[in-house]
Amino acid sequence: PRVESRTADSEDRWSLTTGWYREPRAGHALSLALQAFDTRAAAVDSTQATARFAWALRPIDSAWIVFDRLELQLDQRSDLTGSYESRRLINNLHANWQVDDTTQIGLQYGARFVTSSFGTERYSGYSDLAGFDVRRQLSSRFDLGLHGAALNSWTAHVLRYSSGLDVGVSFARNVWVSLGYNFAGFSDADFAASRYTDQGPFLRFRIKADQDTFRDLSLDSLRPAR
Incomplete structure (x- = not known):
């Protein structure tokens, strides 16, 4: 642990x-x-705290990979105008199924419960998100993805959708970039860590670091094969 004062x-x-x-x-x-x-x-006085618990399942002989993260957030503030407090419980569950050598399907379910108070007023709400990704390997370097998600704010009775396509390129070993476009979308920071849900174009970059990664990132590895 690290404590600073x-x-x-x-x-x-x-x-x-x-x-x-x-x-x-x-x-x-x-x-x-x-x-x-x-x-x-x-x-002003303020207190912020975040606790995260994560669990990952990746058996060697299984086509499934499962990842779950539970997060508890606390935000308390008080000043001359009044007091504010927010408590958020957020869970994100992801599952990936490798159907065959060229096709994989990803599933996400997220849930969030929030309570907030402003002075003597108190509010609460529940929201959840269900999403999917389908990715097809077109060649050793290119892949195509289709994705969609629905965000339901149960307390406010609001349902929003996100859907789009993207093309991915593997420039080098462990380096992947995708360019895509969402035809419909929404913004939600609690569920956007693993997917881009806003409407419009987007660019994603992913790198898996190991002892050989930076050695692989040479100019020769970035040039297309002839």
Whole structure:
């Protein structure tokens, strides 16, 4: 764990950062992370804390990969105008199925429960997201993807959709870039970590780092094969 404290005439501040990770065993891996920040000043007091628990399942002899992350967020503020508090419980479940050598299907289900208070007023709401991705390998370097998602805000009775296409290119080993367009979309930061849901064009970049990655990133590896 890492603990820091700072005292000044204008404010007092402290922070805590800690984490734990268990190496994969029988295809299972676990991790836990905690961050907390507290500030006390003459005009405003604030506290923010985030706890994350993640679980991954990747058996060697299975076509399925499953990843789940549970996150709890706390945000408290008070100043001369009043007080504010927000608590968010967010879960994101992802599953990937390798259908064959050229086709894979990804599924996502996310759920969020939020409670907020402004002074004496208190509000709460529940939302969830269901999404899918289908990706087809066209060649050793190019692939094509189709994706869609639906976000349902149950308390507000609002349903929004996102759908689009993208083309991916593997420039080098462990380096992948895709260019796509969403015909319909929405914005939600809690569920957007693994997919781009806003309407319009987008560019994604993914790199898997290992001891050979940067050695592979040479000019020769970026040139098309002749």
